[in-house]
Amino acid sequence: MMETSLTGMKRTHMCGELRLADAGQTVTVNGWVDRVRDNGGVLFLLVRDRAGVIQCTFDKSVNADLFNIAFTCRTEFVVAVRGTLAARDEAAVNKKMPTGEVELIAGEIRILSKAETTPFEIDDTKEVGDQVRLKYRYLDLRRPSMQKNMMLRHRVTQVARNYFDENGFLEIETPMLTKSTPEGARDYLVPSRVHPGKFYALPQSPQQYKQLLMLSGVDRYMQITRCFRDEDLRADRQPEFTQIDLEMSFVEQDDVIAVNEGFLARVFKDVLDVDIQLPLPRLTWREAMDRFGSDKPDTRFGFEIRDISDIAASCEFGVFKGAVEAGGTVRLININGYADKFPRKEIDKLADFVKTYRAKGLAWMKLAADGSMTSSFAKFLTEDEVSAIKERADMHENDVLFVVADASEETALVSLGALRCELAKRLGLAKKDDYKLLWVTEFPQFEYSEEEDRLVAKHHPFTAPMDEDIALLETEPQKVRAKAYDIILNGCELGGGSIRIHDSELQTRMFRALGFTEEKAKEQFGHLITAFSYGAPPHGGLAYGLDRLCMLLAGLDSIRDVIAFPKVQNASDLMMSCPDTVDEKQLDELSIAVTRMEKTEE
C-alpha cells in the first residue's frame, strides 16, 4: 500500500512564491503536477499551486528509485516534493517563469493522489468551450487565469468591507427567505412546507430590509449579498448575482455619491493601481440619452449623437420629413476619420444592426478623403440642406455620417447609441484598460409599461422625486425626475441607487401616481407604510453589481469568469445538473403538484 498521507510532507512554501533569495533552503511543496518533462536521465516535474509553478528536478544517476517514482507521475497528480532549492545556472534560467531563477532539486517525493487524464488541459494558452469548462468547473478553476479572477474578486470584497467599515457602515445580513414583490423582475419562489400553498421569494435585492434598517437607527449599513432574478441571462446577467449593497441615513444625493466615489477610487487603486480623478463626471439622464443614446453611456470615444430634426422637417425627403411630422426625430452620428473603413457593403450590413433596435433603416453620407461624396439620401435634399447637415455634424474629409429617422425619439436615440458603441468596438476604440466612470442622474421617476398600460416606477416605488418636480406628481407624472443615480463604467451599469421617500404622505402620493389603490398598497407594502409612520430618517443608498465590477476590473467580457460556479444561458448548472426533478414524496410534503413537465430528449 502506497503512502498517500501528508504526514511529514507538509509544505513549507507555496510553489509560486519561491525566489532566488530562498536558494539553499530545504523546501517542501504540495501541489498538482502541471507538466512532466522526461529527458531520459533527467526528469522535470512542474508542480503548481495557487501561487504559481515551480520546477522540481529528478536526476536518475543521483537517485534512481526517486526518479522512478517521479517517472510514474502524470499531469494533475497531487504530489508533495521535498528537496533543496537551488539557483539555476545562468543558461538554464527561465525568464518567462516568476520562479524561473530557481529549481527544487528533489530529495523526496510522495504521490498524494493520482489523477485520470482531464477532459481538457489545465492551461491558459488553450481555448476551451464554455460547455466543457462549466461541466468540469472545478478543473476550469485550476487554470491560473481563473485563479487570478477569484483572487481579484476576493480583493474587491475585502476592499469593500474595509472601506465601508472605515466609513462607519455596519455589515448586517438580511433574509434570503422573503416575500414576493409584485413589481420588477420575476421572483424565484420557495414553497413552504408548514404553510401549504404559500411561498417565500428569494430576494431580488435587500431593498426593503435595508430601508427598514435605516428606520431602526442603524444609520449606515452595507452587505455583500446574493440577489435572485428569474429573467433571461446575458453575458453580464446571471439569475443569482452578488451586490455590494449599502444605505445611509441623514444624507442627500451628494453625500451618497461622495462616499461611493471614495470607494471606487480605493478599489481602482488597490486592485489595479489606477488613479481615478475625483469628482467623477455627471450627466443627467436626458443629456446621456441625447448625446449617447443610452442611460449607460460609454465615454471612452466620441461619435456623439446630433439632432437634425429641424433641417429634416423642412426637407422633401419623405423618410426624414415623415419621421418629424409623426412627432419623431432625425439624429445622426459622425464616425469622424474612419469613412475609409466603411465600404458600401459594410454600411448595408449596419442597417441590419440598427434594425434589431427597431430602427426602420439607416441613412448615410460619406465624404471620402479625396473630397468625393456619396450618400443614400443627399440626392433628395437641396444643397443648402446638405450643407446644413454637414455643418451640424462637423463633417470633414474621411468622415461618415449615419442617420436614423424615427417616429419614436427613443428608437432613434437607442439605435444610434448602440451603433456608436458597436462601431467603436470594431474600430478598437473601446480599450479595456481605459476606465471611464461617470454618474447618470435625474432619471425619470416613471416609465410607461406597454404590457400593463400604465406608468410604473423606473427605479422602484420608494425612490424620492426631485423636490422641484413633486408638484407634477398628479398633473404631469411623466415629467417627474427622481433622485436616482447610476454609476457607469465604460458603458456598463456598475450600480445604482436613490434617495428614498421618508415621508408617509409623499409615499402615499407616489403609490397613487403608480395606480395603486390604498388597499393594494397596504396589502403589498403595509409593513413599510406602518414602519414609516414611526419616524423615518431621510435616507438613501446604492447597490453595486459586484460581478460586473470584477469583470470590468479583470478586463473580461462575461461575468461567468468571475463567478466560481455560474449558470449557463438557460439558467441551469451543467456541473450539478440542476434544476432537477424531485421525489414525489418531497412534492407531497410541500403540497405541490406538477402540472407540466419539460420536454426532455436525450
Next chain:
RNA sequence: GGCCCGGUAGCUCAGUUGGUUAGAGCGCUAGCCUGUCACGCUAGAGGCCGUGGGUUCAAGUCCCAUCCGGGUCGCCA
C-alpha cells in the same frame, strides 16, 4: 417568446460542387533521449460527424424537427 452563430477524435478546429478508407494540432499510450522549460524523436490507440426524421443511387455536407452551447432583442422595479 423572437433573431443570429455554433455542435465532427478527450480538447481546439479543417472538411471543396453531395461521391473512395472523415483529417490536423494539442492531449493520451508505449519506446528512446541527462538540462528541458509549449523539450525533442519514433510508433500507436482514439469517431453514433449532437439526436430523430426526410430527399437522394449516395448525406458530416441538402431539407424539416428537436436537444445542447454562445450572442442578442424583448425582458431585467
